[in-house]
Ligand SMILES: Nc1ncnc2c1ncn2[C@@H]1O[C@H](COP(=O)(O)OP(=O)(O)OP(=O)(O)O)[C@@H](O)[C@H]1O
């Protein structure tokens with residue numbers, strides 16, 4: 001479904017501030033794979049996500065989605081294949097537009113936009129049904145502006161609109177990090193449900209190791225621009241937070257450097 | 265006095281089309297577009313020159329609209345493809361259009377006095393249907409030269425407003441609004457934000473140029489300087505309108521913008537009746553109105569906040585006092 005070949009990315013090349021964010025990353029995702037990514041601050045996780053989504057272009061290497069080389073395809077063209085939820089709950093929705101208008105915007109992800117109405121009677125019914133799955137009562141507030149929703153509600157909506165058109169690939173970059181524990185739990189639960197139901201191929205960055213172990217069938221640990229550890233299937237199921245930390249120390253010979261890598 | 269107010273309503277309706285254009289760029293796209301000062305004159309220039317050369321005035325006005333569209337697209341290109349910041353893109357286009365407008369007109373001023381224009385055509389047609397006589401019987405106390413412009417333009421502007429409202433509900437219209445609201449978001453949903461910005465600015469300046477074309481025909485000339493400060497007038501209309509009439513929904517906001525454009529004209533007309541002020545002071549008054557419209561709401565809400573806190577503090581004090589009372593007892 002997704003293949004990354006020899007991806008390298010450096011920022012501020014040739015200056016004093018040069019920073020190699022990714023070094024020769026190779027990664028292949030099979031359809032239905034749910035990969036969680038952990039790693040310390042600055043490991044290159046977000047950079048990797050941005051290269052897959054097309055916001056950044058790699059210095060070398062190729063991004064292949066569904067057999068198509070999309071390395072030089074613009075972000076908005078690539079969005080046909082990709083659903084995304086960002087860390088910032090404000091980032092995934094348009095605050096001054098209504099809930100149903102946001103759904104309509106997302107509904108058009110895979111098709112050409114025309115001069116037909118974005119919200120039709122038929123679509124509104126569909127939007128309502130879709131919103132019901134969140135069980136937040138948003139289906140009764142179709143005409144409320146999204147900016148009025150709480151952070152948790154907005155993030156739930158972001159997740160829903162990123163996934164209800166069944167993207168080939170779902171990218172989640174710390175999408176629960178800005179929420180309080182209860183709401184983070186809600187979004188984690190929703191993520192699990194949606195990904196399982198739609199069998200979405202998913203990449204999820206998280207700083208919560210417990211969450212990374214709970215969710216998905218594969219786990220990747222990144223550090224200093226490289227994938228330093230990988231586990232999948234049975235091997236991943238057997239992992240614990242302690243084992244992960246030991247693994248990291250064994251490979252890097254240093255304490256896990258992230259102050260945010262909380263042991264929940 | 266009444267006649268002066270009446271013609272300020274007439275002009276207000278014509279300028280409302282420009283204000284709707286400014287609303288599209290300033291509010292919908294969140295792009296402070298200074299192209300307006302140039303594209304307004306471009307519209308006037310194209311229409312006047314075509315009319316003087318015998319083109320049908322309606323066709324000439326439509327050509328003005330297209331010219332404005334191109335000017336707006338050019339600004340959009342500067343910003344999106346040239347990566348120039350929005351204000352600078354607009355200023356560059358505005359200054360470039362000054363020369364282009366001079367080229368179009370061939371001289372700084374093109375009079376339209378003896379020409380057949382959209383305004384004369386509508387007025388002549390209006391005389392034929394005899395509504396003015398009927399209205400004169402109903403309202404004998406006030407008989408203007410003609411009701412034609414006010415009534416026809418009112419209907420036209422309302423239709424235009426409804427078309428804009430509908431457009432902003434289409435799939436493309438929603439994407440346009442999202443471009444101004446959250447670029448990152450609409451890009452992640454396949455929205456080509458560059459293209460949307462370019463087209464949005466095109467439509468905005470098409471309206472501005474069309475308004476310029478109508479103003480030229482209404483006032484009987486086009487002049488190279490007639491666009492100076494036009495963006496501020498547009499902003500004044502948008503801001504005054506929103507403050508007076510609200511902007512909760514799109515339909516409400518576009519209505520407010522039209523209202524704002526008319527109110528602005530009336531305010532200027534009234535201001536100029538003050539002995540001390542001269543015609544040349546109009547721009548100063550405009551700037552003053554916009555500054556007031558921007559500052560007053562902040563000032564008022566700050567005062568409300570202060571009063572609220574003061575009251576809360578007083579309540580807190582009385583609670584504290586009652587506690588000491590309690591202890592002393
Ligand atoms: N636009 C940029 N310009 C310069 N350096 C950048 C840029 N974006 C990222 N970097 C650098 O690249 C490295 C990787 O950053 P990235 O955001 O991918 O880390 P991350 O793994 O997502 O970290 P975090 O857990 O803090 O989100 C960091 O050292 C960062 O400072």
Ligand SMILES: [Mg+2]
Pocket residue numbers: 045046047173
């Ligand atoms: Mg990150």
